[in-house]
Every structure is written in C-alpha cells, then in structure tokens.
Amino acid sequence: MMLNETGVITNEFWLDRWKTGRIGFHKEGVNPRLMDYWADLPKGSQVLVPLCGKSNDMIWLAEQGYQVTGVELSSLAVVQFLGDNDLVYSTHQEGDLKIHTVEGLSLRIVEGDFFSFTETGFDACYDRAAMVAMPADRRAEYVSHTLSLLTASAFVLLISLRYDGDNQGPPFSVTHEEIGQMWGDKIQKIASEDLVQTNTQYKDQGYGFFEESIWHIVPA
Template identity: 65%
Template sequence: MITNEFWLERWQTGRIGFHLEGINPKLIDYWPTLAKQSRVLVPLCGKTNDIIWLAEQGYQVTGVEISSLAIIEFIGDNDLTYETEHKGKIKIHHINELPIRLIEGDYFDFQENQFDACYDRAAMVAMPTTLRKKYVEHTLARLADDAFLLLISLFYEGEKQGPPFSVDDTEITQLWGSKIRKLASENLMETQTEYRDGLYTLFEESVWHIDQK
C-alpha cells in the first residue's frame, strides 16, 4: 500500500533511488521560455535541484513535498535560509535567496491555483493506479487554463514493480486529455547500466508537453 507513511519511511531510511543528483537534462532540453515571474508548480518535489534551475530562469517556483526531511536536506545542501508560515494543514517555507516556496504537507491539501506551468518528473509515476486519476485532476485544477506542462513518464516491462510505476501512453492521454503530446522517448536500458540488471526487458522514459499557447 502506497501511503504518505510509505514515502516518509523511504526518506527516513535513505531509500530515495528516485532522487536525481544535479539538474535533469530533459528539463533543460524541453522547458520552454516563459514570461519572467511565471508561477511554476513542482508536485512531490523531494529535494531536487531542478527547482533551483527553474528559479534561476526567473520563475516563481512552488514545490510541494510531504517529507520535512527532504525539505531540510534541500535547504541544507544548497546553503539556503528560509522563513516559515503555517496555513491550515500545510507549512510554507519561503526561501530568502531565491524565488522558491516549499510547501510541506500532503499534496492533496494544497489548494492554490492559477499556476502558469507545472513540471512533473517523478510525481505521476509515484502514484498507484488508485490515486493516479485523483492526482492528475488535482494538478490540472491548480493550473491556469493556458498553462504549460512538462511531464516525464516511465513505461517498463519486467519482473520489478513500482514505485515508480509504469504508465503507458494510452493511460497518459486518458488522464491528461487530448492536448498532451509526446515529444521524445528513450530506452534507459540502452544508455544507463543500472537498468541492465535482468529485472527489466524494457525501461522507457518519455517526455510530454501540454502547451496551450
């Protein structure tokens, strides 16, 4: 059963293989140029430095994360300072050095909307089948009608099961709607040795856009 406690325990025990060091190259390659001060949402952000990169492009970045440990490590790893306010069930950590807010709490308790863009590298694929539709609907409700989405998905075959979960193209289109478009795919078994452990016969990472402009 994938619950908030499951993810909190993963952070506490350091089992965070989903964390990507450095900046995700696909973010750099496929993120468009948006207006300065655009509001960018990063669901289930962990301690990714991708939000640093987005902030450095001139965007107002909001990351949402259940684990206080992930937030503490992000702040400490980057030598940042912050101020915290409480708002209902969530805490809002305002980073002083960059236009970043870290929302500590359950993503489904986060109700702000009218974000100009969303970056999802490992959020949708962290959701089991029972929560995936709820996650997508909640995310779309956070976005403005003309918002941009960069989604990175996984589809794999083999013995090992998620999380991260395998989500095929048909389900992605059903969940996100007809405006989503696949831009690129890469079989990670061909480029990264850690996927050649015999547990997979295919491990494909794909990049998707919703661009309303």
C-alpha cells in the same frame, strides 16, 4: 513497505523512505530533460513542482526567473533541500501546510500532503517522478488535482516511464493511453528513450525495455 490493507502506498511509506534514506530517485545536478525541453516562459511565471522531494531542478527553475512552488510531504526532504543548498528561509503555517519561503530566490516549499494544497493559478507544472510515484488507484486523482491548480493555458512538462515485467513501483509503469486519458488530448509526446539500450543497469535488472518519455502541454 508501508502499504495499507488494500495494498496501496500510503504517506507513511514515503515518510519511511526518507527516514531510512531509501531515496534512489533523487539525482544530484539538474535533470538534462528539464533543461532541454522546458519552454521559454515569461519571467515571473508561477511554476508548480508537485511531489518535489529535494530536487535541484527547483533551483534551476527559480534561477530562470520563475516563481517556483514545490510541494513535498516529508519534512526531512524539505530540511535537506534547504540545508544542502544553504538557503535562508522563513516558515509560516497555513492550515495543515507549512510554507517555507526562501530569501533571495523566488522559491517556496510547501510541506504537507499535495492533496491538501489547493492554491490555483499556476502558469506551468514540472512533473518528474511524481505521476509515476502515484499508485494506480490514486494516479488519475493526482493528475486531475494537478490540472485543477493550473491556468487553462498552462505549460506542462512531464517525464513518464513505461517498462515490462512486474509493475511493482514506485516508479510505476504508466501506458501512453493512460497518460492521454488523464492529462487530456492536448498532451503530446516529444521524446522517448529506451534506457535498456543506453544504460546497462536496466538490462542487469532484467528489463526488456525501460522507456522514459517526455511529454508537454503547450498553450494553444
């Protein structure tokens, strides 16, 4: 693992995961939680997908009529996302970030460090495997940076994980208390499933429980 001297996961850790194809977090198809729990926002709403990987969820969001911006560190992830989906795109540089704008679909991929991305005014945010990818000492910073990019009345859909045993992520186990502290008192848990009960893979890996929870912040 690419850890620095204090044991923190570095950007090189993620770049190496992509280089060596260790991307078990990537799922083909669209996440059913997204389709079940996404809000019916006005067409044209600006949707932020932090730490987007090459998730097909971005295509689904763009097809719903939103203007989607994914932010991803790894150029390999970006190239694979654009290539796998046969997307035609143009690229320009803005400071440290490369902006890939897709033709014919309202979708941009910003390539670079999420913490260098400072565009504001997003109406919504979709966080799957992003907050739980952040090590404990950067997680609050990640959430406050994400919130700083959203409008005051933005919709947020978050998928979190909580499990027993060694918390040697990513993905990291994040407590419900921590989620409330980081995202604020408007965040609400709307569904939970213990994957140990429904998927033998988690039991086989020795977990007593492995809970996936869905949270949202809805505009007041």
